[in-house]
Amino acid sequence: WYMIPEIAASGEMRIYHSTSFPYDWEVASVPDKFKNVHFADPMIYQKIDTTYMWVNIDNKLRLYYTANLLGEWTEHPMSPVHNTLQDCRPASTVYTYGGGFCSVHKILNMDMEQV
Numbered sequence: 525w526y527m528i529p530e531i532a533a534s535g536e537m538r539i540y541h542s543t544s545f546p547y548d549w550e551v552a553s554v555p556d557k558f559k560n561v562h563f564a565d566p567m568i569y570q571k572i573d574t575t576y577m578w579v580n581i582d583n584k585l586r587l588y589y590t591a592n593l594l595g596e597w598t599e600h601p602m603s604p605v606h607n608t609l610q611d612c613r614p615a616s617t618v619y620t621y622g623g624g625f626c627s628v629h630k631i632l633n634m635d636m637e638q639v
Contacts, residue, residue, distance in 0.1 A: 526541055530564065532563065536558055555596065565580045566579045576600075577590075578605070
């Protein structure tokens with residue numbers, strides 16, 4: 525089991541791994557790309573062999589992806605996917621429904637050319 529808790533105050537993204545779920549957790553990774561970056565509300569979704577993360581950075585909804593949760597993250601070519609958080613915000617669970625992806629807002633499509 526892995527988790528990325530609320531991270532706004534720490535200034536870095538910490539990925540934790542459970543050594544004895546759900547009681548014991550240790551830091552598994554602190555990706556270099558996310559050191560000294562203040563962001564909030566990470567939302568993770570794994571689609572086949574790619575893990576996606578929506579996150580609030582400077583009040584913009586940004587999207588990153590990786591082939592390895594503990595490896596290097598890349599910003600999606602369409603990021604930021606929203607330039608204000610007034611009507612969208614990450615921090616929920618992404619799930620599949622009716623052949624598409626949903627969270628609080630419906631995600632119509634997700635690949636390397638569009639979101």
